[in-house]
Amino acid sequence: MIKFKAHKKLSSSTGPSQLDVAFELEQGKLLTIYGSSGAGKTTILRIIAGLTRAESGYVEANNEAWFNSAKNINLPAAKRSVGLVFQDFALFPNLTIRENLEFALQKGDDKKLLDELLELMELQQLQHMKPGILSGGQKQRVALARAIVRKPAILLLDEPLSALDDAMRYKLQDMIIKVHRNYKLTTILVSHHLPEIYRLSDEVICLEKGLIQKQGKPSVVFTEQKISGKFKVTGEIIEIIPADIVFIVSVLCANEIIKVVATASEVKELRTGQKVMVASKAFNPVIIKLGDS
Amino acid sequence: MIDWQPLLLTLKLSLITTAVLFFIAVPFAYWLAYSRFKIKAIFEAVVSLPLVLPPSVLGFYLLLAFSPANAFGKFLDHYFNVRLVFTFPGLVVASVLYSLPFMVHPIKSGLKNLSPSLKEAAYTLGKSRFTTLTRILLPNIRPALLTGIVLSFAHTIGEFGVVLMIGGNIPAETRVASLAIYDEVQAMNYHVANMYSLILFTFSFIILLAVYLFNHHFSKADPLQ
């Protein structure tokens, strides 16, 4: 169980604001923090890891106080059982992949987990190389493996997949799911990619200017209006073009483009780039078999 | 045949100065690079003074400070039985102060140019500040360390004003190569002066060349640098 409450001044490009956030996270769950840049997402991770100090509040992991402003407790980062995957991966350029992972081991730690992780993340072939020559996806896997070597009480992922293309993103989402389940990790992910949030998270917090706007299951949080339709996908509008007196709205959902007819009055409230839900009744879609399987 | 004593003395002084300087400059540069202490600007200014002051000014004040007639010199003499004026140890102390910016500046900017996430990543992996410094930070600023070491070494070789003021010109004790050259020129022994000069010139050129070649190779081999 992770308990978090923090108050801190934020300064971002959009001007100063106050971070004022409290939440609890059960063991083994994956929470996503969603919000625009400058909302304070990364600051929350840094406060948990002990890299940034909150003005007031507390951080508690499995009944151990890491930070408590009232009791004047503030464990240094090195004393907190966290694994943090940085946006820029922060791999040590002077060490090989294997040495990067070994660096995370404490005295007397079992090296079995290290070999297991190298295999799980498909890194055995690369283990004796330096990080400088790796691709983004490979660096990402190394950073994830390194963060898990210590079996942290909490795994923090700071927009880990934002620099990757869709295919690599999907593969790494699989890996995150795999390690999260295998090692029964409690994980906090910062992401603004809706399909990713839907796939990975048990719970999501929408953060805006330092405050929690919404919290709950992704399907609930990202659905403004609860609708009885069973055929629902979320996506982003990529194009709105007129067709006679109606309009055709193209919505990118995962890797597919869905086209939906909308009337002029509906289109007035839509713009490209907007996140939307496409819904239909379960009675309308038809199912067609693919291939000869 | 020339007298090798001054050259050996220069070499010895440069090696000792560089070694001492390295161990002083690393923690100092670390502090300057990462501290958010406001008065750090004062220390930055003090470190850079030897770059702009005539060496004779520095030598003059050190001479006053080290002199047994004054408080600091008296204190050293009385309690530690150490005399820094006109002695080799005094020369080392003066050289360390004089070459301080040449060691501190490259290390400080090396550390500042590293992504802060490297340091933070090491902390979150349970490592102390010391382990982080020795295993992660220093190995990743190797070119900066090398630059600092070589510049300090070469700069000490070329010292004149400071060593003259603080060391006097005592053969086998404080008479380094640069002073010997001056003496030989005064005595119209141009041939010997030329020998000393040529040796210093060649030696300095070769180590600088080696550094640039190495750093060039290093930055090519490792794109992260």
Add this chain to the structure above:
Amino acid sequence: MNTIPGKIFHIITEDNISLVKVKAGDIIFTSIVLDTPGTSPYLSNGNSVSVNFKETEVIIAKTWPLEISVQNRVQCVIKNITHGKILCQVDLVAGEFNIQSVITNNACQQLNLNAGDKVVALIKTNEVSLSYND
């Protein structure tokens, strides 16, 4: 999308399918949904919901009565018709509610629809979805 507010007054559930009747003013809408009062607490008599259906799913009939399987039948008056090259949008008024229908121009011409005409709007039960707000 046509959105009409109303109240649930009748629910029949079998396995995972529910037939829900909603009263909006004097109009009764019937919707079929893959939810049950057990899985979706909003399905309860007296609850306020919105009845939703797409403009393109609204059929227009002129002569009445008509023997037809469509369950949702709304007596309307045509307020306005906007013609495109292929499609046209028919704005209908049913009591206090506005309903829009998008049909082809051909259909509009065949029925000789004009503003002020009395018509019946027809929507299949499985085209009607329900939504609710917290």
